[in-house]
Amino acid sequence: MKRSKRESSAPSCATLCDVKPGEDACITLVEGALDPVVRRRLGALGFREGEQVTCLRRAPMGSPILFRVCGAEVCLRKEQARSVRVAEQTPEPVAAAS
Amino acid sequence: MSCHGSTESGVGVLEGTVEVALLGSPNTGKSSLFNRLTGLSAATGNYPGVTVTRSRGTARTPSGSVTVTDLPGTYSLEPASPDEEVVLDHLEGRLESDAAPDALLVVLDSTTLFRSLGLCAEALALGHPTAVVLTMVDELRARGGDVDVTALSRALGVPVVETVAHRGRGIEDVRELLDAAASWPVALIPPPCDDDAQLRGWIRSVLDSARYRVPGSSVATSRIDRVLLHPVWGSLVFLAVMFGFFQVIFTVAAPIQDAVQGVFDHWGELAATNLGSGFFADFVGTALIGGVGGVLVFLPQIMLLYLMISVLEAVGYMSRAAFLMDRIMARSGLDGRAFVAMLSSTACAVPGIMATRTMPSSRDRIATIMSAPLMTCSARLPVYLVLIALLVPDDARLGPFSMQGAALFAMYLLGGLASLTVARVFKATLLRRGALPFYLEMPPYRLPTLRGILRAVWVPVWMFVRKVGTIILVVTAVLWVLINFPAREAETARMDEAAAQSYVMENSFAGAAGKAVEPVFEPLGFDWRVDIGLIGSFAAREVFVSTMGQVAAAEDPEDPGDALRQLTHTHGPHQGAQVFTAPTIVALMLFFAFAMQCVSTLATMRRETNSWKWPALAVAYMFVLAYGTAWLGHWITGLVIS
Amino acid sequence: MNPAGTALHPEVQKDRAVARWILTGRSDSFADASEHPGEALARLLAEDVLVAVAGGVGWIDTTLAPGRTWQEAAGEVRSAVTEHVAGAVPHELTTEDLRRLAHTVLKRDVAPIAGAHGGRIEISAVEGHTVTVVLEGACHGCPAAKTTLQDRFRTALRQWDPQADVVEAGRSAATAAPTGGRSWLPFPGRIRRARDA
Numbered sequence: 001m002k003r004s005k006r007e008s009s010a011p012s013c014a015t016l017c018d019v020k021p022g023e024d025a026c027i028t029l030v031e032g033a034l035d036p037v038v039r040r041r042l043g044a045l046g047f048r049e050g051e052q053v054t055c056l057r058r059a060p061m062g063s064p065i066l067f068r069v070c071g072a073e074v075c076l077r078k079e080q081a082r083s084v085r086v087a088e089q090t091p092e093p094v095a096a097a098s
Numbered sequence: 099m100s101c102h103g104s105t106e107s108g109v110g111v112l113e114g115t116v117e118v119a120l121l122g123s124p125n126t127g128k129s130s131l132f133n134r135l136t137g138l139s140a141a142t143g144n145y146p147g148v149t150v151t152r153s154r155g156t157a158r159t160p161s162g163s164v165t166v167t168d169l170p171g172t173y174s175l176e177p178a179s180p181d182e183e184v185v186l187d188h189l190e191g192r193l194e195s196d197a198a199p200d201a202l203l204v205v206l207d208s209t210t211l212f213r214s215l216g217l218c219a220e221a222l223a224l225g226h227p228t229a230v231v232l233t234m235v236d237e238l239r240a241r242g243g244d245v246d247v248t249a250l251s252r253a254l255g256v257p258v259v260e261t262v263a264h265r266g267r268g269i270e271d272v273r274e275l276l277d278a279a280a281s282w283p284v285a286l287i288p289p290p291c292d293d294d295a296q297l298r299g300w301i302r303s304v305l306d307s308a309r310y311r312v313p314g315s316s317v318a319t320s321r322i323d324r325v326l327l328h329p330v331w332g333s334l335v336f337l338a339v340m341f342g343f344f345q346v347i348f349t350v351a352a353p354i355q356d357a358v359q360g361v362f363d364h365w366g367e368l369a370a371t372n373l374g375s376g377f378f379a380d381f382v383g384t385a386l387i388g389g390v391g392g393v394l395v396f397l398p399q400i401m402l403l404y405l406m407i408s409v410l411e412a413v414g415y416m417s418r419a420a421f422l423m424d425r426i427m428a429r430s431g432l433d434g435r436a437f438v439a440m441l442s443s444t445a446c447a448v449p450g451i452m453a454t455r456t457m458p459s460s461r462d463r464i465a466t467i468m469s470a471p472l473m474t475c476s477a478r479l480p481v482y483l484v485l486i487a488l489l490v491p492d493d494a495r496l497g498p499f500s501m502q503g504a505a506l507f508a509m510y511l512l513g514g515l516a517s518l519t520v521a522r523v524f525k526a527t528l529l530r531r532g533a534l535p536f537y538l539e540m541p542p543y544r545l546p547t548l549r550g551i552l553r554a555v556w557v558p559v560w561m562f563v564r565k566v567g568t569i570i571l572v573v574t575a576v577l578w579v580l581i582n583f584p585a586r587e588a589e590t591a592r593m594d595e596a597a598a599q600s601y602v603m604e605n606s607f608a609g610a611a612g613k614a615v616e617p618v619f620e621p622l623g624f625d626w627r628v629d630i631g632l633i634g635s636f637a638a639r640e641v642f643v644s645t646m647g648q649v650a651a652a653e654d655p656e657d658p659g660d661a662l663r664q665l666t667h668t669h670g671p672h673q674g675a676q677v678f679t680a681p682t683i684v685a686l687m688l689f690f691a692f693a694m695q696c697v698s699t700l701a702t703m704r705r706e707t708n709s710w711k712w713p714a715l716a717v718a719y720m721f722v723l724a725y726g727t728a729w730l731g732h733w734i735t736g737l738v739i740s
Numbered sequence: 741m742n743p744a745g746t747a748l749h750p751e752v753q754k755d756r757a758v759a760r761w762i763l764t765g766r767s768d769s770f771a772d773a774s775e776h777p778g779e780a781l782a783r784l785l786a787e788d789v790l791v792a793v794a795g796g797v798g799w800i801d802t803t804l805a806p807g808r809t810w811q812e813a814a815g816e817v818r819s820a821v822t823e824h825v826a827g828a829v830p831h832e833l834t835t836e837d838l839r840r841l842a843h844t845v846l847k848r849d850v851a852p853i854a855g856a857h858g859g860r861i862e863i864s865a866v867e868g869h870t871v872t873v874v875l876e877g878a879c880h881g882c883p884a885a886k887t888t889l890q891d892r893f894r895t896a897l898r899q900w901d902p903q904a905d906v907v908e909a910g911r912s913a914a915t916a917a918p919t920g921g922r923s924w925l926p927f928p929g930r931i932r933r934a935r936d937a
Contacts, residue, residue: 037178038535043294044174045537046213050298060329061425064434066540070213071312073540075421077428080535249849253749253762287750287759287814296818299747303764307749309899 014088016047016067016081019055025086027051038083046070047084115156116279117165117197119189121221122205123214124171124458125541127233130264130550131205132168135272140168144708145184146195149460152188159277166276167199173213175220181460189224201227201279203272208232208245208260209313215301218254219289227282229257229275236262237542243313250308256283264547316542319414323540326418336422339415340441346402347445347476354398362391377585381578390571394563396446399476401559403442403449408554412546416456420538430518431525433457433536436466440517443473444510447699451706452558461525467706468716469521471699472692474513477639481690482509484643488663489683512691516723562698569697573637580608581630581645608633622689622728623682625667632689639695680739685732693724746825750818757791757804759814761821767900768830769837770795778824780816789813797833797841797900800824833901839866845896854889861889869903 019025027049030039046069047053054068064075076084122128132140136155144151153168169185177183184193191198204221206214222228230251238245251258259275261268290296325331366383373379410416420434427434435457443450450470454463474482486505494501581603603609611633612626619629628646635642646662665677694700694717703713747764763770773795777785781802784790790813792803802817804810833841842863854861858878865872873893875885890906897904 035535040174040176041178041535041537044176044213044216045539046210048298049294051212057323057327059327059421059425060333063428064421064424064536064538066327066421068315071210072207072213073315073542075417075424075538075540077424077536080537252751252848255752286752286756286810288811289749290815290818296822299764299822300749301747303747303749303762306747306764307762 014086016053016055016065016076016084016086017078019053019086021055021057024052024054025088027053027084028087029085031083031085038080042076042080042084045074046072047074047076053086115163115165116201117167117199118157118201118203118276118279119167119169119199120203120205121169121189121217122171123173123207123210123217125539126171126205126207126214127264128171128205129168130547131231131233131261131269131272132166133550133553134266134269135166135276145188145193147708148181148184149463149706149708150181150184152196157273157276159273161277164276164279166203167196172217174217175224179460189226199226201229201282203276203279204228204230206230206232208235208238209241209243211245211305211310212301212312215304216297219291219297219300222254222256222285223288223291225284225288227280227284229259229279229282230254231268231272231275232258232260234262235260236265236267237316238313241313241316242311244309244311246309250304250310253304253307255285255287264544264550319542322543323418326415327421332418332422336419339410339419343406343441344444346406347399351399351402355395358395358398359391362387362395366391377582380582381575386571386575390567394567397559397563399445400449400562401555403445404555404558405551407438407442407449407453408551409546411456412544412550412554414541414543417538417540421540424536424538428536430522431462432466432518432521433459433462434538436462436521439466439470440473440514443470443475443517444513445476447471447473447475447696448562448702449558451699451702454706464707464712465521465524467703468524468712469517471694471696471716471720472513472517472520474510474691475639475696477696478509478513478690480640480643481635482506482687484646484662485683485687485690488678489680489687509687509691516692520719569701573697574641577608577634577637577641580611581606581634583607603627603630620671622685622725622732623677623679624686625665625677627665628677628686635690635695636693637695637697639690642690642695681732681735684735685728688731689724689728691724692720692727694720746822748818748821748825750814752810753801755803757806759802759804759810759817761800761802761818763798763800763825766825766830767798767833767902768828769797769833770800770825770828771837771840773800773824778820778827780820780823784813784816784820789816796844797837833869835866835868838869838871838897838901838904839863841900842866842871842893842897846893849896850889850893853892854885857885859885861893864909869901870905870907871897872907872909874909 014025016025016027027047029049030042030047047067051069056066056068056073058065059075063078065078065081066073066075120128120132132153132155135157136153140153140155142151142153150170152170155166155168156163157166169188170181172182172185175182175186175189177186187193188196189198189202202221202224204218206218218230232245232247232250235245245260247258247260257275259268259271261272289300326335366387369379369383369387373382407416410419416435416438420437422434423437424434427436430436436454438456439450439453441450442453447470450473451467454466454470457463457466483506486502490502490505492502496504583606585602608630609626612630615629615633616624616626619632624632631642631645634645662678663676667673667675667677700713700717703716704710707713746766748761749764750759750761752759771794773781773793777793781790781793784802785793788805789808790802791805792801794801794803800821802821804813846861846863851861854875854877859880859882860876862874862876863871864874871893873890875889878885890908894904894906897906
């Protein structure tokens with residue numbers, strides 16, 4: 001998985017699709033280019049910029065992929081996973097962790 | 099149950115009471131909460147013009163009662179489809195059929211607050227008096243999470259109550275809360291729903307004030323999923339579950355069905371002996387008892403189906419099954435959840451169609467509803483068995499397998515492939531627009547409550563008996579009249595019973611109809627007697643078998659099977675030739691495979707799609723498909739054997 | 741603390757014109773907000789949208805001018821407060837800051853618990869990062885009450901000041917050890933009814 005050096009200038013090419021089972025990632029961008037409805041729906045499920053995501057497993061044929069986000073477990077198909085860009089997990093001051 | 103006038107399209111609000119709407123995501127226990135609050139007073143109705151439904155009931159509070167409306171589960175109020183637009187219209191008072199509710203009760207799953215607070219923010223921004231109910235609090239704490247309810251309430255500015263909805267804890271507190279619904283606070287400063295970054299900040303800040311601790315993942319669920327979602331073990335378990343599904347239907351249901359059938363046969367005999375002969379006796383015996391029996395014989399199978407589906411759903415296994423099956427279903431443009439509907443349709447399409455309610459996309463739902471009836475249902479079985487027996491000799495073998503068994507398997511396969519193909523066509527043409535991105539939530543495994551399961555079985559079964567039963571009863575009665583009238587008493591006075599029956603049938607209304615329709619089906623090789631059977635079977639497929647039985651008995655009461663084989667055309671170009679030739683049998687089987695011959699299914703389709711358009715389309719396309727393939731089959735078989 | 745990571749939410753006070761913006765991610769004091777408001781806040785004050793601005797440990801109060809509604813002003817005020825917080829340099833809490841914080845937290849989170857069991861807890865002194873309390877009524881002499889109330893108070897204070905400590909008057913922290921007895925914690929499953937603060 002590629003490591004993005006800076007936050008904004010060079011966009012990270014890694015997407016949720018590239019996160020392997022057991023790995024964490026941090027969402028950097030949910031591509032709204034194709035359909036704002038898709039972006040909003042993904043956001044409502046918890047796939048928002050800045051959220052931490054963990055890939056749990058993939059289905060036998062590669063799709064869908066099961067993720068843990070915002071405390072819930074949600075599956076996405078490969079196509080949707082590809083439209084969510086991620087960066088390697090950076091330690092964020094997440095308020096809830098006690 | 100409908101003290102406030104529930105109808106198909108509108109469920110009324112009790113005059114003078116405060117109306118509280120329940121809002122929340124799917125899988126939060128909102129329905130359990132609603133059921134506990136409203137008990138049996140709830141009635142469900144469709145919103146006008148869309149397929150989603152809302153339920154309404156009355157909840158007792160310490161000082162009176164309150165109307166509670168359960169809105170469809172949603173992750174966000176920003177609409178992504180007409181279904182969701184309707185809910186927003188309702189909340190903002192733009193619907194003619196439903197006024198905006200007086201207050202809003204937001205149900206949030208306490209284990210996923212980082213996500214569900216987004217919905218809460220949107221709800222607060224609407225400006226209604228609002229309160230919040232937290233569910234699954236036991237699970238939250240068991241998994242190492244925590245929340246300070248008082249602090250959360252202060253941060254949100256509205257009352258917050260914690261519950262464990264499906265176990266009924268906290269329900270009394272909710273009732274007390276509902277008492278004051280009209281005076282719940284309105285959010286003076288709406289949360290910043292327009293700006294994503296600010297909203298995230300708001301959520302973080304509120305949860306920090308509430309000292310929210312995110313729960314760890316459920317250990318039990320992770321362990322179980324390691325097996326159930328494993329590529330190899332998971333698939334094996336899945337196949338075993340599906341196999342078990344089938345076995346239960348055909349092994350457990352069958353004896354019960356036979357028992358029920360036996361009871362009705364017994365009553366039929368009682369009627370015959372005690373009511374004498376004559377029309378009334380025959381009517382009671384054949385139409386009434388036979389009709390009602392025909393419906394109730396289905397019940398064990400349907401109840402078992404609903405029972406298994408609701409247990410699997412409540413436990414959480416359905417999501418796992420959808421996860422494993424999604425790739426395959428995606429080839430047809432459907433999603434993994436459609437698998438359950440398709441599988442159930444192999445027993446009966448009625449529960450299968452109702453199972454599509456779990457699918458969030460209305461387009462997917464309709465595509466599944468339109469194609470599910472093509473799966474080989476158990477009503478087609480008797481027809482196939484009779485026809486295969488006529489076509490294939492008992493002892494024919496295909497390697498080690500019985501040829502007859504192979505033929506039956508082929509029909510099942512045909513149904514499955516046809517179903518998937520048709521779904522794909524629908525998704526690609528009529529239903530192309532409005533695609534929702536696929537997502538599937540995997541709830542943690544939970545022990546279902548007996549109460550919840552019983553409710554999930556009772557409600558649809560009762561609806562089936564009431565609505566569908568009425569239709570089948572009426573149709574059976576009408577058919578009886580058509581077959582037995584005009585009575586022709588004078589002409590049959592001197593004939594023996596078999597000949598008399600035969601004569602009456604040939605000259606009855608049904609007979610006339612059969613002869614009138616004969617030219618239509620002539621290219622398929624059907625004669626007017628088969629056509630009578632077909633006409634009857636458009637109500638319910640099994641009727642074909644009993645009708646053919648009557649025809650055959652009329653010819654030769656000793657051996658109906660043989661009689662069918664001996665049947666010859668009575669007139670027309672093939673006069674004297676055998677009716678049930680190989681091409682005709684193949685045509686008949688293909689016709690039954692594809693034609694819509696079930697009023698129950700149509701009634702259910704109508705109910706689930708909330709319009710007559712789709713059932714009508716189903717009848718039309720399936721008839722064309724049936725006729726076309728039957729003709730093709732007739733022609734090809736003719737070529738093959740000559 | 742990362743200023744860019746500040747999150748906030750408003751809590752409307754008993755006086756509906758006053759909104760307290762709770763700042764998460766900042767545990768320093770904003771008591772100087774009224775004297776030195778940020779640019780946007782100053783502008784809102786000048787344009788008569790806000791009539792007053794005040795601050796404390798982790799919060800900023802904004803008072804609406806009469807005739808204005810939150811519906812129209814909330815967005816602007818929110819942005820203004822965010823800007824002020826982002827621009828403010830974090831500094832250490834003074835004793836005065838801690839005193840005001842302790843009083844707020846006590847009144848809101850700790851005293852009601854004591855009261856529910858027939859006791860009372862009061863602050864007798866604040867020095868450096870240490871708050872000295874006095875327990876009275878049913879709480880007096882009950883070893884479990886002391887530890888529980890003190891712990892809750894300490895935990896609450898530490899959300900803002902990680903070095904805060906709470907001791908009972910007349911004893912040092914070391915000798916105030918519990919001598920066994922039942923846990924007095926309210927059970928987690930107990931339903932809490934929510935009331936506005």
